[in-house]
Amino acid sequence: MVNPYALPAVLAVTAVTVVIGAYGLRLARSTSDLLVASRTVSPRWNAAAISGEYLSAASFLGVAGLVLKEGVDMLWYPVGFAAGYLALLLFVAAPLRRSGAFTLPDFCELRLGSTRMRKLSAVFVIFIGWLYLVPQFQGAGLTLQTVMGWPYYVGSLLVAAVVTGNVALGGMRSITFVQAFQYWLKLTALAVPVIFLLLHWQAQGRPEVTPPTGNTFLATTTVHFDAPAVLTVTTPTTVTVAPSSTPRLLQPGKHTFAAGSDVTFPAGATVPQVSGTPDATGWLHPGTVPGGLFATYSLIFATFLGTMGLPHVLVRFYTNPDGAAARRTTLVVLGLVGLFYLFPTLYGVLGRVYAPALMLTGDTDAVVLVLPGLALGHGLAGQLLGALVAAGGFAAFLSSSSGLLTSVAGVFSTDVLGRGSVVDFRRGALIGGLVPFILSLTVAALDVSMVVGLAFAVAASSFCPLLVLGIWWRGLTDVGAMAGILVGGGGAAVAVLLTFLGYTGDGLLATLLHYPGAWTVPLAFTVMVGVSLATRRRVPSTVGLTMLRLHAPEALRPRAL
Amino acid sequence: MSTEVATGAPPDPTSYVAVQGSPEFAALRKTLRGFIFPMAAAFFAWYALYVILSAYARGFMGAKVVGNINVALVFGILQFVTTFLIAWLYARFASRRLDPVADAIRTRMERGEQA
Numbered sequence: 001m002v003n004p005y006a007l008p009a010v011l012a013v014t015a016v017t018v019v020i021g022a023y024g025l026r027l028a029r030s031t032s033d034l035l036v037a038s039r040t041v042s043p044r045w046n047a048a049a050i051s052g053e054y055l056s057a058a059s060f061l062g063v064a065g066l067v068l069k070e071g072v073d074m075l076w077y078p079v080g081f082a083a084g085y086l087a088l089l090l091f092v093a094a095p096l097r098r099s100g101a102f103t104l105p106d107f108c109e110l111r112l113g114s115t116r117m118r119k120l121s122a123v124f125v126i127f128i129g130w131l132y133l134v135p136q137f138q139g140a141g142l143t144l145q146t147v148m149g150w151p152y153y154v155g156s157l158l159v160a161a162v163v164t165g166n167v168a169l170g171g172m173r174s175i176t177f178v179q180a181f182q183y184w185l186k187l188t189a190l191a192v193p194v195i196f197l198l199l200h201w202q203a204q205g206r207p208e209v210t211p212p213t214g215n216t217f218l219a220t221t222t223v224h225f226d227a228p229a230v231l232t233v234t235t236p237t238t239v240t241v242a243p244s245s246t247p248r249l250l251q252p253g254k255h256t257f258a259a260g261s262d263v264t265f266p267a268g269a270t271v272p273q274v275s276g277t278p279d280a281t282g283w284l285h286p287g288t289v290p291g292g293l294f295a296t297y298s299l300i301f302a303t304f305l306g307t308m309g310l311p312h313v314l315v316r317f318y319t320n321p322d323g324a325a326a327r328r329t330t331l332v333v334l335g336l337v338g339l340f341y342l343f344p345t346l347y348g349v350l351g352r353v354y355a356p357a358l359m360l361t362g363d364t365d366a367v368v369l370v371l372p373g374l375a376l377g378h379g380l381a382g383q384l385l386g387a388l389v390a391a392g393g394f395a396a397f398l399s400s401s402s403g404l405l406t407s408v409a410g411v412f413s414t415d416v417l418g419r420g421s422v423v424d425f426r427r428g429a430l431i432g433g434l435v436p437f438i439l440s441l442t443v444a445a446l447d448v449s450m451v452v453g454l455a456f457a458v459a460a461s462s463f464c465p466l467l468v469l470g471i472w473w474r475g476l477t478d479v480g481a482m483a484g485i486l487v488g489g490g491g492a493a494v495a496v497l498l499t500f501l502g503y504t505g506d507g508l509l510a511t512l513l514h515y516p517g518a519w520t521v522p523l524a525f526t527v528m529v530g531v532s533l534a535t536r537r538r539v540p541s542t543v544g545l546t547m548l549r550l551h552a553p554e555a556l557r558p559r560a561l
Numbered sequence: 562m563s564t565e566v567a568t569g570a571p572p573d574p575t576s577y578v579a580v581q582g583s584p585e586f587a588a589l590r591k592t593l594r595g596f597i598f599p600m601a602a603a604f605f606a607w608y609a610l611y612v613i614l615s616a617y618a619r620g621f622m623g624a625k626v627v628g629n630i631n632v633a634l635v636f637g638i639l640q641f642v643t644t645f646l647i648a649w650l651y652a653r654f655a656s657r658r659l660d661p662v663a664d665a666i667r668t669r670m671e672r673g674e675q676a
Contacts, residue, residue: 073615075637079608082644086604089648090597293616300608324660327652334648338641551590552663 003373005387006147013185013391014162017398020178043325047332049176050316052183054081054333055340056132056400057139060186060393062449063341065364067348068355071283074348076296077449078341080303082334084456088308089330094323095471095550102315103407104463105415111470111550113540114478122415124462124489125311126432129408131455131496132310133436135448136401139365141440142448143393146369147386156440159394163401164433167409168426182399183336189392190343193372193385197350200375207353210283215271215356222264223357229257231272231360240264271356283352298515299453305521306456309463311411312403347371365448369393408432443500450514454496461520462489465528471550473529474543480532488524492516585666589659596654600647607643611636 059081066074101107104125108117137156144155166178201207207218214234222242232254238247242262255272257263265271307313351358351367354375358364368389376382412428414420443451462485469476495516503513512519532539540546614622615633622633 072631072633072637075634075640079637079640079644082641083604083608086644086648087601090601090651293612296612296615300612304605304608324656327655331645331648331652334645338645341641551593552586 002149003147003378003383003386003390005383006390009387009391010144010147010394013394014158014398016181017178017395018162018166020181043329043332045176045180046316047329047336048180048183050179050313050329050333051336051340052179052181052186052395052399053312053316053403054085054337054400055183055186055396056452057136057393057397058449058452059340059344060190060396061139061142061344061365061368062135062447062452063344064347064351064368065358065366065447066449067345068351068367069277069359069362069364073296074449075345076299077303077453078345080300080456081307082337082341083304084307085330085334085337087304088313089327092308092314092467092471093326093330096314096467097323097326098552099546099550103411103414104309104311104314104466105411107467107470108481111540111546112476112478112481113542114482117478117482119415120482120485121463121466122411124458124485125411126408126416127493128309128455128459128462129311129404129411129432130436130439131458132312132452133401133404133408133433134439134443135451135455136397136404137437137440138444138446138451139393139448140397141444142365143369143390143397146366147390152444153441156437159397159401160433160437160440163398163405164429167402167405167433168429178402179399182395185395186392186399187336187340187343189388189395190340190347190368193389194343194346194350196381196385197354197371197375198346201350201353209349209352213270214273215352217265217267217269217271217356218354219267220264221267221357222262223360225257225259225261225263225361227362228259229274229360231255231257231274233270233272235270237269237272238266239269265357271359274360274362277359292511294511294518295515298457298517298519300517301521302453302457302460302517304460305464306458306460306517308467309459310456311407312400315407315410316403344368350375405429405432439500446499454492454499454516457515457517457520458489458492458496460517461492461524464521465524469525469528469532474547475532475536475539476528477532477535477538478540479535479538480528480530483531484524484528487527488520491523492520495520583666585662589662589666592658592662596651596658600651604643604647608640611640 059078063074063077066077096107099107099110101110105118105122108114108121137160140155140159141152142155144150144158145152233250233252235252237250239250240247240263241257242264250272347368351364351371355367355371358367358370369386372385372389373382376385406429409425409428409432410420412432413424417427418424465484465488466481470481495513498513503510614636622631622636624632626632626635
């Protein structure tokens with residue numbers, strides 16, 4: 001169903017992004033301007049920009065999709081995304097700000113005095129950045145596919161091209177304003193439709209979210225299966241399977257449908273359960289996540305400890321004029337982010353009532369996009385709200401990928417291509433945008449949130465131990481840090497690549513690969529500490545001074561520094 | 562670009578090496594650590610409690626409070642609230658307990674006293 005208002009809305013958001021970017025362009029004159037906005041951004045703008053940048057496709061589309069599919073367990077993702085900020089604030093933000101290191105490679109060189117370590121961390125920054133860019137482009141492809149019926153690659157290409165151009169030409173100064181604007185747009189795009197959805201739900205006498213007999217289709221619904229599906233039917237249901245028009249009675253039990261089937265369910269029929277997803281009771285009860293308790297622990301490790309290692313998050317703290325402003329900013333950010341997550345959760349819950357077909361096909365990431373139309377009908381209200389949500393989605397993809405690409409391009413320009421000139425930065429932006437665009441075409445089948453979760457896992461098993469130990473423990477050596485990152489971060493990276501290459505399977509190995517955090521993070525810490533102790537003589541002689549520089553509050557520092 | 566800032570030799574190490582050795586600075590760091598580490602441990606435990614209850618006290622977590630809202634959902638929302646609360650406590654702690662001490666040490670340094 002093509003929504004006539006969606007394309008103008010999406011294009012308007014994209015155009016505004018480009019225009020504000022162009023406005024900021026006039027202000028960006030040197031590389032230092034490009035990278036840290038010259039520290040002139042006010043805390044209010046900054047907090048909105050940080051939130052705007054942080055709330056990506058995973059938050060906008062993915063969280064609602066996971067709540068719809070797996071149930072309340074999936075609150076772990078938003079809780080972890082917010083708590084990760086807390087860990088960053090407590091352990092890393094202030095010392096790193098004082099250090100004067102703008103990027104993770106800078107920090108490595110400052111603390112460990114090792115060029116090789118600097119290069120290794122540059123590789124990981126780029127890898128994590130790419131990994132995190134993939135789901136943004138994926139979300140864009142899904143959005144235009146859902147609201148316009150266009151091929152998946154069109155949306156990916158649109159966002160990849162706009163962001164690459166914007167970052168290459170404008171840099172960070174311009175995206176600060178763009179991202180602050182995009183936070184409010186994202187919030188509005190989810191909040192306004194949800195008010196209408198809740199009023200509608202109320203007016204219908206509040207249909208149960210998890211009726212004991214299972215959810216029912218409210219209208220005649222045709223479900224298209226891209227992949228073969230096994231459905232468990234609980235009550236006898238009469239369906240038609242295209243191209244045949246003769247009704248077919250499904251008796252209670254398991255029924256298999258081939259890939260490409262179109263199955264039409266009548267209004268009032270009970271929604272069958274797809275193998276591998278929880279039933280109504282399981283949905284409401286925690287502890288039924290696929291992969292079990294281990295997957296939950298992995299998710300907690302990855303999100304709680306991974307945020308501090310995301311390249312685009314750290315650099316934002318330099319746009320605060322001092323430490324007190326940085327703390328105020330973080331508080332506002334936590335408030336804004338927490339407020340935001342109320343809404344995707346509500347979409348996931350209401351999706352049980354109004355969009356049960358998505359549970360059958362597994363396209364649950366689309367729930368935010370289709371819910372207004374399904375619940376409110378395809379009249380003017382439903383279409384306008386649907387267009388608003390699509391526009392908000394584009395704001396999410398554009399803002400997150402801008403921040404990520406700025407970091408990736410920065411590291412490319414200083415550590416891979418050359419000495420950090422503006423030309424290097426622009427070339428870095430081109431390469432940085434192209435690779436994840438290609439990757440996004442190959443992983444279309446994975447849940448957006450799952451890909452983001454994997455990026456968090458790699459960050460948590462590489463940069464989290466490096467930062468926490470580097471800041472709080474004098475004994476860290478360059479060899480120890482390198483070994484820890486190679487073993488822990490490398491392990492997580494291999495797990496991610498295998499998942500990307502389509503490794504599926506059951507049992508322990510699949511769980512270990514799809515949810516690596518719970519084994520790679522402790523492994524990285526252990527190796528880092530162990531090898532550092534074994535190479536104790538390599539502790540830099542300047543470690544005392546470095547530690548003082550990291551920990552002495554601003555007020556204590558000699559003015560010259 | 563930023564490398565120069567990050568690795569350049571500090572201008573005058575002696576003045577703040579003296580600060581580093583001072584009991585006031587040691588106390589300052591101890592105060593900071595005394596807040597951060599217990600707080601992080603407490604939060605992690607609170608986090609883990611949710612997981613453990615989900616796995617081993619399913620009846621309790623599934624108990625309905627109002628309508629479709631069960632204990633698990635209330636717990637989940639509380640996780641958000643506590644995250645914000647700890648960040649707020651930290652900001653308040655830093656501006657009341659850390660900044661004044663740091664300012665005091667700095668004033669003495671500037672007057673040229675041995676810290």
